[in-house]
Amino acid sequence: MMQMKLARRMSELKASEVREILKVTERPEVISFAGGLPAPELFPVDEIKKVIELVLDEAGPRALQYAITEGNPPLRKWVAERLNRQYGLSLDIDNVLLTSGSQQCLDLAGKLFLDEGDLVLCESPTYLAAISAFRAYGCRFLEIETDDDGMVPESLERALKENDRARLIYAIPDFQNPSGRTWSLSRRKALAELAGRYQVAVVEDNPYGELRFEGEHLPAVKSFDKDGCVLYCGTFSKIFCPGYRIAWVAGEADIINKFVMAKQATDIQCNTLAQMSLAKYVEMYDIDAHIERIRAVYKKRRDLLLQTMDECFPQSVRFTRPQGGLFTWVELPEGLNARDLLVECLKLDVAFVPGGAFFPVEPRENTLRMNFSNMPEERIIEGVTRMATKLPGRARAQL
Numbered sequence: 001m002m003q004m005k006l007a008r009r010m011s012e013l014k015a016s017e018v019r020e021i022l023k024v025t026e027r028p029e030v031i032s033f034a035g036g037l038p039a040p041e042l043f044p045v046d047e048i049k050k051v052i053e054l055v056l057d058e059a060g061p062r063a064l065q066y067a068i069t070e071g072n073p074p075l076r077k078w079v080a081e082r083l084n085r086q087y088g089l090s091l092d093i094d095n096v097l098l099t100s101g102s103q104q105c106l107d108l109a110g111k112l113f114l115d116e117g118d119l120v121l122c123e124s125p126t127y128l129a130a131i132s133a134f135r136a137y138g139c140r141f142l143e144i145e146t147d148d149d150g151m152v153p154e155s156l157e158r159a160l161k162e163n164d165r166a167r168l169i170y171a172i173p174d175f176q177n178p179s180g181r182t183w184s185l186s187r188r189k190a191l192a193e194l195a196g197r198y199q200v201a202v203v204e205d206n207p208y209g210e211l212r213f214e215g216e217h218l219p220a221v222k223s224f225d226k227d228g229c230v231l232y233c234g235t236f237s238k239i240f241c242p243g244y245r246i247a248w249v250a251g252e253a254d255i256i257n258k259f260v261m262a263k264q265a266t267d268i269q270c271n272t273l274a275q276m277s278l279a280k281y282v283e284m285y286d287i288d289a290h291i292e293r294i295r296a297v298y299k300k301r302r303d304l305l306l307q308t309m310d311e312c313f314p315q316s317v318r319f320t321r322p323q324g325g326l327f328t329w330v331e332l333p334e335g336l337n338a339r340d341l342l343v344e345c346l347k348l349d350v351a352f353v354p355g356g357a358f359f360p361v362e363p364r365e366n367t368l369r370m371n372f373s374n375m376p377e378e379r380i381i382e383g384v385t386r387m388a389t390k391l392p393g394r395a396r397a398q399l
C-alpha cells in the first residue's frame with residue numbers, strides 16, 4: 001500500500017460506477033444497456049481516412065505542431081455559424097473555445113467558478129461524470145426539484161435566494177442523461193431569466209440536442225440569455241465520434257477568455273491533427289446527412305426498447321419515453337433496489353446502470369438508466385426479455 005499522502009480532493013473521488021460496470025460488459029456475451037457508447041458501426045471510418053491523409057498532404061508538419069489554445073479557427077467559425085443558425089444566436093469565433101470533449105468543459109467550469117464549499121445547483125438526477133468533475137473542486141450540491149419539464153423554477157429560485165454560495169447551475173435540457181427528459185420552452189426561459197437576475201453562471205450541457213427523433217426542435221437556454229450568464233457546451237462525440245475528443249463551449253467573449261486561460265494551464269490545446277481533420281471533414285462531407293443516419297438507427301432502437309419494455313415489464317415499473325438521445329430512465333416500485341437487480345441481471349449477462357449514483361445528495365436506489373444506442377436490435381429484445389424475468393409482478397402484456 002502506498003504511503004504517499006494524497007490531496008484532500010481525492011477522498012471525494014470515487015471510481016465511476018459506470019466505468020466499473022463497463023469492465024464487466026466488455027465480455028462479448030453481455031447485453032449491455034450500461035454506458036453511453038455511440039454505435040461504432042456508424043463512425044465514418046473511410047471519410048476520416050481520407051481527411052487525415054488530405055490534411056497531412058496539404059498542411060504537412062503544421063498538422064503536427066502546437067497550435068493556439070482557443071482551437072482551430074475554421075472549426076470554431078463552423079461551430080459559431082451552426083449555433084447561430086440553430087438557435088438564433090449571434091456568436092463569432094471569439095465566443096467559441098474548443099475543448100477535449102465536453103467533459104473538459106465541465107472540469108474547466110469547476111476550475112473557473114467553484115471554490116471549496118460553493119454550491120452547484122443541478123437537476124435531480126443529473127449526469128454522473130459532471131458530479132465527479134465538480135466535486136473535485138470541493139463544492140457541495142443542491143438537487144433542484146425536477147419533473148418531466150425540467151427544473152421547477154420556484155424550487156430553483158428559492159435555492160438561489162437562500163444560498164449566496166450558489167455559483168453554478170448545471171442543466172442538460174435536451175434528452176437528459178440519465179433521464180431522457182427534455183425541458184419545456186417556458187422552463188428554458190425561466191432558467192435564463194433567473195440566472196441573469198441572480199448573476200449565477202449556467203452550464204447548458206447539450207451533447208444530445210441534434211439527436212431528436214420526433215417532436216419540435218426547441219431553442220436552447222442560451223437563446224434566452226440576455227445577461228451573458230449561459231455557457232453552452234456541445235460536442236462532436238455523439239454526432240461524429242467520441243474518440244476524437246473534440247467539443248466546444250460558447251459564451252460571452254470575456255468569460256470564454258477565462259476558459260482559454262484555464263485550458264491553457266490544463267493541456268495547452270486540443271490535438272492539432274484531430275482539429276484539422278475534423279475541420280476538413282465538415283468542409284468536405286455533409287454532417288447533417290450523417291446525423292440523419294445516426295438518428296434513424298437510434299430511433300429504431302429506442303422504439304424497440306420501449307416496445308419490448310411495454311410488453312415485458314410489469315405495470316409497476318415506470319419508464320420515460322425520450323424524444324431523442326441515448327437513454328431511458330426506469331423507476332422500479334419503491335423499496336426495490338436497482339443494485340440488487342443488477343446483480344441478478346448480470347447472472348443473465350445483462351447490464352444497466354443503477355440510478356443511485358446520479359443523485360449527488362439523495363440517492364433514489366429504485367431507479368436505473370438504460371442506454372439504447374449501442375446494442376443491435378435483436379440483443380435489445382433479448383436483453384429486456386431477460387431483465388423482465390427478474391422483475392416482480394406480471395408482465396404488462398399478460399394483464
Ligand SMILES: Cc1ncc(COP(=O)(O)O)c(C=O)c1O
Pocket residue numbers: 036100101102103104127172177205207234235236237242246247
Ligand atoms: C450530459 C453529458 N455531458 C457531457 C458528456 C461528455 O461528452 P464528451 O465525450 O464530449 O466529453 C456526456 C457523455 O456521455 C454527457 O452525457
